[in-house]
Amino acid sequence: MHSSDLNHLNRHSRVTHSRVAYEPPLPEDRRHDDAQLWERFKTGDKAALTHIYKTYADVLFNYGCQFTACHELIKDAIQDLFIDLINHQESLGGTNSIKYYLFKCLRNRLVRTLTKSSKFCEATIEQQAQFTISVTPELILINRQIDEQKRNLIRKKLNDLPPLQREALLLFYYEGLSYDQISNILGIKVKSARALIYRSLHTMGKLIAPHKTGLQE
Amino acid sequence: MTYKDYEIEDFLQDDFFVSWVTNKDPYADQFWSSWLEVNPDKRADVQMARELISNVGYGRKSQLSSEDRENQLDKILHYHDSSKMKKHIRRWIGVRWYKVAASVVLVSCVLFYMGRTDTREAPQEVAQVWKVIHTNYGQKKIVHLPDGTKVVMNSGSTIKYPVPFSTERRGVEFSGEGFFEVTRQPERPFVIQSSSLKTSVLGTSFNIRAFVGEQSLSVSVVTGKVKVETEKGDMATLLPDDRGIYDTSSGSLSREVFDKTKTLAWTEGILLFENEELPEIFRQLEKWYGVQFAIESGVNLSGKYSGQYKGKSLELVLEGLSYTSKFNFSINNQTVKIYEKTTID
Numbered sequence: 001m002h003s004s005d006l007n008h009l010n011r012h013s014r015v016t017h018s019r020v021a022y023e024p025p026l027p028e029d030r031r032h033d034d035a036q037l038w039e040r041f042k043t044g045d046k047a048a049l050t051h052i053y054k055t056y057a058d059v060l061f062n063y064g065c066q067f068t069a070c071h072e073l074i075k076d077a078i079q080d081l082f083i084d085l086i087n088h089q090e091s092l093g094g095t096n097s098i099k100y101y102l103f104k105c106l107r108n109r110l111v112r113t114l115t116k117s118s119k120f121c122e123a124t125i126e127q128q129a130q131f132t133i134s135v136t137p138e139l140i141l142i143n144r145q146i147d148e149q150k151r152n153l154i155r156k157k158l159n160d161l162p163p164l165q166r167e168a169l170l171l172f173y174y175e176g177l178s179y180d181q182i183s184n185i186l187g188i189k190v191k192s193a194r195a196l197i198y199r200s201l202h203t204m205g206k207l208i209a210p211h212k213t214g215l216q217e
Numbered sequence: 218m219t220y221k222d223y224e225i226e227d228f229l230q231d232d233f234f235v236s237w238v239t240n241k242d243p244y245a246d247q248f249w250s251s252w253l254e255v256n257p258d259k260r261a262d263v264q265m266a267r268e269l270i271s272n273v274g275y276g277r278k279s280q281l282s283s284e285d286r287e288n289q290l291d292k293i294l295h296y297h298d299s300s301k302m303k304k305h306i307r308r309w310i311g312v313r314w315y316k317v318a319a320s321v322v323l324v325s326c327v328l329f330y331m332g333r334t335d336t337r338e339a340p341q342e343v344a345q346v347w348k349v350i351h352t353n354y355g356q357k358k359i360v361h362l363p364d365g366t367k368v369v370m371n372s373g374s375t376i377k378y379p380v381p382f383s384t385e386r387r388g389v390e391f392s393g394e395g396f397f398e399v400t401r402q403p404e405r406p407f408v409i410q411s412s413s414l415k416t417s418v419l420g421t422s423f424n425i426r427a428f429v430g431e432q433s434l435s436v437s438v439v440t441g442k443v444k445v446e447t448e449k450g451d452m453a454t455l456l457p458d459d460r461g462i463y464d465t466s467s468g469s470l471s472r473e474v475f476d477k478t479k480t481l482a483w484t485e486g487i488l489l490f491e492n493e494e495l496p497e498i499f500r501q502l503e504k505w506y507g508v509q510f511a512i513e514s515g516v517n518l519s520g521k522y523s524g525q526y527k528g529k530s531l532e533l534v535l536e537g538l539s540y541t542s543k544f545n546f547s548i549n550n551q552t553v554k555i556y557e558k559t560t561i562d
Binding site: 086178 | 225226229230232235236238239240261264265268269270272273274275276277278279280281285286289290292293294296297298300301
């Protein structure tokens with residue numbers, strides 16, 4: 001047994017000097033995936049297009065519904081958005097976040113059509129009611145720290161904020177977009193996007209700090 | 218401000234923290250779970266912030282009906298097919314070269330411009346941005362810091378650094394294993410904070426090993442002079458060929474001479490064992506190849522092994538090991554099953 005041990009050792013110390021470079025396997029991280037998927041879409045890959053549509057149709061529709069209750073208008077906007085992308089497939093820039101790219105395109109499109117065609121669509125949403133926020137407990141959390149009463153208080157406070165601020169907060173917390181991306185979507189500076197989020201959170205942080213008990217409303 | 222000084226509000230605004238909660242980002246996941254282990258006093262704040270972030274959602278939720286979705290996808294795909302056909306025909310009729318050339322120029326202008334705005338915006342809007350780079354198991358990276366310092370990162374490591382560095386000090390946070398070649402700037406020391414050990418240098422090269430969960434942290438100096446300092450304030454100055462070892466359980470700092478070839482083998486892609494036991498070797502293979510071992514109970518893993526592999530597949534390494542041991546293995550995707558060798562002979 002011992003002599004074979006040694007054989008094994010020698011066998012492998014010899015191969016050490018081989019010229020084969022060590023190539024560690026690259027784990028697929030999401031940004032990498034997105035960039036690749038996007039490149040494939042740009043070359044006219046049908047499967048990539050299908051995948052992108054299936055992944056984002058619902059989130060885009062939900063996002064659109066925050067601006068207007070006219071569902072036909074949102075559906076049209078999404079369809080036109082994809083048709084536009086197909087038309088310009090080859091000349092599109094690269095992106096490493098497809099979601100961000102689509103959100104930005106859809107928002108521009110919606111804002112444009114909504115200012116033009118508000119007369120054609122009855123089902124408008126008052127500006128103050130756009131992007132309302134809910135604060136609902138996640139089922140999987142066992143050790144909940146924020147009770148019903150606090151949640152209601154937070155929800156109330158958040159819905160008192162101006163709609164743009166609520167939109168920024170939802171894009172940040174719910175859609176998982178970054179400050180850079182949010183600022184581009186909303187057409188404001190990164191600094192302003194940070195300020196929007198900061199202002200929304202300032203009160204909230206105080207409300208949930210466990211050691212701070214002043215819970216007056 | 219470092220994460221240690223964060224209050225709930227600060228966590229709530231931190232990109233990287235939020236990306237952990239919202240995106241289930243594997244990089245962020247690794248970082249925050251290790252960070253929490255080192256900073257247990259922040260657990261309550263982190264949990265609270267985490268809970269709040271995941272509780273926030275749309276008040277008005279809408280969904281496309283599956284019928285609408287199918288219809289729309291059909292239309293889009295149909296359009297896609299027909300436009301592809303048109304492009305094809307156009308191409309066969311005769312390419313208008315000037316048009317192609319023009320669009321190539323245009324596209325490259327656009328890309329160039331986009332690239333520029335991207336890099337320009339970040340540093341201007343925010344005075345100092347923290348960057349985090351992480352290597353997963355099975356992955357290595359070379360990172361160039363803003364001051365020209367080069368860091369070779371081994372698997373399962375994380376580095377966090379500001380862009381740009383401040384004027385007095387180049388401070389980074391690090392966990393895992395890395396080989397640092399620090400650009401010499403005597404007026405601006407380079408300081409690495411890794412859990413309980415602080416390493417300060419002016420300009421040198423050295424290997425640092427500070428994996429969360431490992432009992433000891435070590436700093437092995439190749440060139441120059443390095444100062445290490447523990448949480449309690451114990452200090453040691455290390456010269457070339459010195460290794461400082463900090464034992465996290467006893468809190469003692471000691472010094473030894475280290476074997477350069479062995480310590481730096483990983484930076485050249487060499488996997489090296491010297492008289493090591495199988496469980497320890499498996500642990501290293503998990504990191505190196507980004508796999509997980511599932512060991513059936515009752516398998517005899519006794520014995521010590523040595524070996525040196527460069528650019529070899531996991532299968533080959535395991536074959537070599539199992540050849541002289543009492544285990545057999547099978548590799549299925551990212552999982553390696555280890556089971557008892559059935560003796561036929």
